[in-house]
Amino acid sequence: MFYREAGQFKTSYGRDMAVFPIAQDRIAIGLIVAIAFLAVPFMATEYFLSSIMVPTLILALAAIGLNILVGYCGQVSLGSGAFMAIGAYAAYNFAIRVPELPLLVTILLGGVVSAMVGIAFGIPSLRIKGFYLAVATLAAQFFFDWLFLRVGWFTNYTPSGSVNAPQLNVFGWIVNTPTEKYLFVLGVVCVLAVLAKNLVRGHVGRQWMAIRDMDIAAEIIGIRPMYAKLTAFAVSSFFVGVAGSLWAFVHLGSWEPLAFNIDRSFQLLFAVIIGGLGSIAGCFMGAAFMWILPIFLDIALPPLGELVGWKMDKATVSHFGFMIFGALIVFFLIVEPHGLARLWSIMKEKLRLWPFPY
Amino acid sequence: MDKITNRLAALALAGAIGLTGVAAPAFAQNEQFIPILSYRTGAYAPNGIPFANGMSDYYRLINNRDGGINGVKIAFEECETGYATDKGVECYERLKAKGPTGAAFFNPLSTGITFALTEKAPIDKIPIITMGYGRSESRNGAVFTWNFPLLGTYWTAANIAMQHIAKEMGGFDKLKGKKIALVFHDSPYGKEPIPMLTEMSKAHGFELVLLPVTHPGVEQKSQWLQIRQQRPDYTLLWGWGVMNSTSVKEAAAVNYPRDKMVGVWWSGAEPDVLPAGDQSTGYKALMLQHGSGKFPVHADITKHALGKDGSQSKPDDIDDVLYNRGMVNAMLGVEAIRTAQKRFGNKPLTGEQIRWGLENLDLSAARIKELGFEGALKPLKISCGDHEGTRSGRVHQWTGKEWKVISDWYEGDDKLLVPMVRDTSAKYAEEKKITARDCSKES
Numbered sequence: 001m002f003y004r005e006a007g008q009f010k011t012s013y014g015r016d017m018a019v020f021p022i023a024q025d026r027i028a029i030g031l032i033v034a035i036a037f038l039a040v041p042f043m044a045t046e047y048f049l050s051s052i053m054v055p056t057l058i059l060a061l062a063a064i065g066l067n068i069l070v071g072y073c074g075q076v077s078l079g080s081g082a083f084m085a086i087g088a089y090a091a092y093n094f095a096i097r098v099p100e101l102p103l104l105v106t107i108l109l110g111g112v113v114s115a116m117v118g119i120a121f122g123i124p125s126l127r128i129k130g131f132y133l134a135v136a137t138l139a140a141q142f143f144f145d146w147l148f149l150r151v152g153w154f155t156n157y158t159p160s161g162s163v164n165a166p167q168l169n170v171f172g173w174i175v176n177t178p179t180e181k182y183l184f185v186l187g188v189v190c191v192l193a194v195l196a197k198n199l200v201r202g203h204v205g206r207q208w209m210a211i212r213d214m215d216i217a218a219e220i221i222g223i224r225p226m227y228a229k230l231t232a233f234a235v236s237s238f239f240v241g242v243a244g245s246l247w248a249f250v251h252l253g254s255w256e257p258l259a260f261n262i263d264r265s266f267q268l269l270f271a272v273i274i275g276g277l278g279s280i281a282g283c284f285m286g287a288a289f290m291w292i293l294p295i296f297l298d299i300a301l302p303p304l305g306e307l308v309g310w311k312m313d314k315a316t317v318s319h320f321g322f323m324i325f326g327a328l329i330v331f332f333l334i335v336e337p338h339g340l341a342r343l344w345s346i347m348k349e350k351l352r353l354w355p356f357p358y
Numbered sequence: 359m360d361k362i363t364n365r366l367a368a369l370a371l372a373g374a375i376g377l378t379g380v381a382a383p384a385f386a387q388n389e390q391f392i393p394i395l396s397y398r399t400g401a402y403a404p405n406g407i408p409f410a411n412g413m414s415d416y417y418r419l420i421n422n423r424d425g426g427i428n429g430v431k432i433a434f435e436e437c438e439t440g441y442a443t444d445k446g447v448e449c450y451e452r453l454k455a456k457g458p459t460g461a462a463f464f465n466p467l468s469t470g471i472t473f474a475l476t477e478k479a480p481i482d483k484i485p486i487i488t489m490g491y492g493r494s495e496s497r498n499g500a501v502f503t504w505n506f507p508l509l510g511t512y513w514t515a516a517n518i519a520m521q522h523i524a525k526e527m528g529g530f531d532k533l534k535g536k537k538i539a540l541v542f543h544d545s546p547y548g549k550e551p552i553p554m555l556t557e558m559s560k561a562h563g564f565e566l567v568l569l570p571v572t573h574p575g576v577e578q579k580s581q582w583l584q585i586r587q588q589r590p591d592y593t594l595l596w597g598w599g600v601m602n603s604t605s606v607k608e609a610a611a612v613n614y615p616r617d618k619m620v621g622v623w624w625s626g627a628e629p630d631v632l633p634a635g636d637q638s639t640g641y642k643a644l645m646l647q648h649g650s651g652k653f654p655v656h657a658d659i660t661k662h663a664l665g666k667d668g669s670q671s672k673p674d675d676i677d678d679v680l681y682n683r684g685m686v687n688a689m690l691g692v693e694a695i696r697t698a699q700k701r702f703g704n705k706p707l708t709g710e711q712i713r714w715g716l717e718n719l720d721l722s723a724a725r726i727k728e729l730g731f732e733g734a735l736k737p738l739k740i741s742c743g744d745h746e747g748t749r750s751g752r753v754h755q756w757t758g759k760e761w762k763v764i765s766d767w768y769e770g771d772d773k774l775l776v777p778m779v780r781d782t783s784a785k786y787a788e789e790k791k792i793t794a795r796d797c798s799k800e801s
Contacts, residue, residue: 051451149544159553160546162473253477256470256546259443315398318438
């Protein structure tokens with residue numbers, strides 16, 4: 001009834017090719033962004049901002065990066081944790097060795113270094129595909145875990161191997177409280193998400209998708225696989241690297257390589273698969289699913305247990321949380337293999353036909 | 359009917375917490391909230407469970423026997439961290455504002471989580487107690503205002519362990535040309551002792567062999583193969599959780615004498631030696647002052663805490679090393695609150711007020727006896743310049759049935775420790791742009 005595009009005429013190519021061609025979508029997205037920037041910081045508690053929103057947003061950014069590679073270009077990667085680590089440690093080294101650099105530049109440079117390493121580790125993708133590529137990227141994961149643990153230079157020779165982020169100073173604005181951290185992360189993520197959305201709609205993105213759908217056919221119609229695959233690796237690693245430096249600087253404040261171990265890579269891959277391969281919005285949904293659901297289960301299970309007169313101890317809650325979380329992943333993948341983003345778009349389709357959907 | 363409504367309300371509340379984070383549990387106004395970061399699942403659970411039991415039972419004891427700390431009841435809640443840093447940070451954020459005055463202090467029980475919380479504590483004004491672990495340089499309270507590595511740091515531990523080895527060999531001069539291996543958990547925890555050991559190896563001319571073990575530590579074949587090849591004269595073990603028992607088993611597999619192994623005080627409890635059975639006989643470890651066995655307070659624990667209000671301890675386990683350590687840890691926190699109450703009044707206190715209590719904590723031998731910890735603890739006095747308080751330790755050995763104390767007291771060597779703490783904390787202060795407090799002006 002409300003979600004209908006009748007009467008919205010597109011009078012130029014520009015309007016036809018807009019990110020959100022339907023007026024209702026534009027309004028909805030505008031509202032969501034406005035609420036995120038203007039309402040959430042005032043309504044939410046510190047805990048919600050610093051432990052739910054900030055990590056979810058950063059993971060969503062990393063998921064966007066991984067989605068560019070896996071969902072748009074079809075190159076499976078298990079090394080995203082390593083690229084987050086590269087972003088974090090590169091930004092850390094820029095921050096302590098060139099302290100004059102503004103924080104934002106430091107964080108972006110972390111992404112740039114990660115992009116360059118991504119190109120290097122993308123080279124095998126020119127020859128190997130599928131599962132074999134996944135194993136090759138797994139090598140990146142273990143190599144960088146090792147590198148940041150063993151080579152003292154990267155951690156500025158701190159005795160324990162754990163490093164601290166410098167003070168977060170964004171052009172004179174000291175990012176300290178959860179609200180400020182949230183706004184800073186939200187700003188970075190919004191800008192980069194818009195950038196990603198436009199990249200995948202543009203000619204680069206169409207090349208990636210052509211490679212994904214059938215690389216030989218893509219090559220025949222004139223797409224250079226090397227260029228397409230390596231740009232995908234570079235852009236993907238850049239996003240993941242920026243997410244890594246945000247995770248380290250803003251969310252953790254102090255970290256060790258364990259923060260970016262193989263579990264992180266799997267977490268991101270699951271977020272991308274559950275959110276929806278080849279969808280930017282899906283990255284946010286997938287990241288929220290992977291981060292918020294376990295915490296929600298952890299908090300909600302004890303009262304649920306009491307409802308049936310069962311006083312659960314902490315270990316039981318934790319075990320049950322794991323089981324239910326796993327079961328839910330399986331459930332969602334069976335119900336909608338194309339991810340939450342697909343569920344969302346089916347819902348929108350039905351809404352257009354409302355009140356008589358079929 | 360009313361009950362069901364309450365439960366539904368609780369459920370709705372849980373939903374609300376998940377969705378908006380608005381948590382408003384019913385706390386009585388006269389309660390001091392103490393969070394417990396614990397791990398009862400995962401690879402570190404064998405050691406995490408007795409520690410968490412000891413801590414929570416001591417709080418139960420204070421509530422049931424004394425009616426709280428000077429009438430202020432303790433409200434406590436556990437949060438499962440699984441020894442993971444990001445989970446620990448989430449738990450910290452979840453619990454830091456609970457209760458009428460917020461969390462009294464945090465015991466992270468993980469060096470990784472300690473590093474992360476060290477950055478957050480000064481902003482939230484909540485002290486971090488890291489009894490026997492954490493950052494070694496945080497002994498310097500002038501820079502690390504909010505960290506309290508009570509009873510001993512890893513640098514102290516490494517120093518004491520080397521003192522014991524030197525004594526067994528017949529003096530520090532006998533160490534020259536000898537080989538000492540360190541098998542360590544490859545994390546900030548395991549790496550902490552390395553600077554001290556490096557320093558001592560330079561001073562006494564022994565060779566230090568570093569053998570890192572990756573988390574969670576069940577795979578140590580290659581490290582012990584290296585030990586078999588290099589045959590170090592002594593092997594130090596810096597492990598936690600399943601890593602400890604695996605090390606003891608692997609040592610037996612390569613036939614490395616167990617009585618040449620010295621574990622840190624986190625590698626010297628029942629869960630570390632029992633899984634290896636007879637193979638662990640002879641294994642030695644440091645003691646964080648106390649060992650296993652009962653001291654007077656255990657009678658009260660049995661009477662007032664066991665089996666009450668959801669206590670999960672079994673009566674047979676309450677004299678375990680880690681149970682005792684959890685109790686000592688809880689006791690020090692409670693005494694810090696008591697100290698703070700003397701100045702700020704018998705009411706729930708804020709983290710900032712309790713920080714003052716921690717910094718002015720002064721436990722005399724008489725007070726320790728009164729608390730029922732006689733024989734487990736030496737007198738300790740915290741000050742602005744010394745957040746560690748005391749640097750004494752002993753060594754105990756597993757006989758196959760029990761831990762037996764085999765050494766006298768050792769004192770950490772301040773000639774080595776003081777300059778290292780000073781330099782490393784100065785570097786931290788410079789990196790974080792912290793101006794050190796002037797300890798002569800603190801009261």
